[in-house]
C-alpha cells in the first residue's frame with residue numbers, strides 16, 4: 001500500500017517535472033525564434049534606411065539639376081549668348097542624366113546579383129584591353145585631383161573567358177574609389193599580374209584615408225559607406241564594392257581588401273585561369 005502510494009507520487013512528480021521542462025523548452029525556443037526575427041527585421045530596417053537615405057540623395061541631386069537647368073534654358077532670351085549658355089546647361093543636364101542612369105543600373109545589378117538571376121556574357125577576352133579601357137574612363141578624374149597614377153600592365157596577360165564589360169565595371173569602381181578616397185596629389189597604382197595557375201590578379205593601391213577591418217566589413221555591405229570618409233560629399237550609392245564582389249564571385253574569382261586607416265588601401269581582384277572555376 002505504502003509502496004504503491006510512493007510509486008504514484010514519484011510518477012506524478014516525474015510527469016509534472018517533464019511537463020514543466022517541456023514548457024520551459026518551448027518558451028526558450030520561442031524566445032530564441034523571436035530574438036532571431038527581431039535581429040533580422042532590425043537588419044532589414046537598417047538596410048532600408050540606408051537605402052532610402054542614399055537613394056533620395058543620389059536621385060534628387062541629378063534630378064534637381066536636370067529640372068533647374070531645363071527651366072533656365074526655357075527662360076533664356078534669344079541671341080548668341082543664349083545659344084552658348086544653352087549648350088553649357090545642356091552639358092550639365094546630360095551629365096546628370098548619365099549619373100541617374102548609373103544609379104539605376106547599380107540598383108538593377110545588385111537586385112539581380114542578390115536574387116541569383118545575374119547572367120554573364122562570357123567571351124575570350126584580352127584583359128589588357130579591358131584594363132586600358134578602365135584607366136581611360138577614370139583618367140580625367142585622376143587628372144582633376146592631380147593624383148599620380150602608376151599603371152603597370154604586362155603585355156603577356158592571358159586571354160580569359162570572362163564578361164569583359166563586367167570586369168571593366170569592377171576595375172572602374174576600384175579605380176574610382178581610389179580616386180575619390182585619396183586626397184589631391186596622392187598616389188594611385190594599378191597593377192596586373194599573371195597568377196601561378198594561369199589566372200590574373202589586378203591590384204589597385206592608393207595613399208588615401210584607408211579603412212579599419214570593421215570599416216572594410218561596412219564597405220562591402222550593400223549601401224555601406226564608411227562614416228567620416230566624406231562619402232556623402234562624393235558621388236556614390238555605396239553599392240560599387242558589393243556589386244564588384246558579386247561579379248568577381250560570379251566569375252569564380254574574389255575581391256580582397258588590405259587597408260590601414262590613414263595609410264591607404266589596396267584592393268585585389270583575382271580571376272581564375274578559365275574564369276569559371278569554383279563558381
Ligand SMILES: Nc1ncnc2c1ncn2[C@@H]1O[C@H](COP(=O)(O)OP(=O)(O)O)[C@@H](O)[C@H]1O
Pocket residue numbers: 173177178181182206208209210211219220224225226227229231235236237238239240241242265
Ligand atoms: N580605396 C578606398 N579608400 C578608402 N575608403 C574606401 C575605398 N574604397 C571604398 N571605400 C569606402 O567604402 C565605401 C563603399 O564603397 P563603394 O561600395 O564603392 O561605394 P561608393 O563608391 O558608391 O561610396 C565608400 O563609400 C568608402 O567609404
Ligand SMILES: [Mg+2]
Pocket residue numbers: 173176177236240241
Ligand atoms: Mg565606389
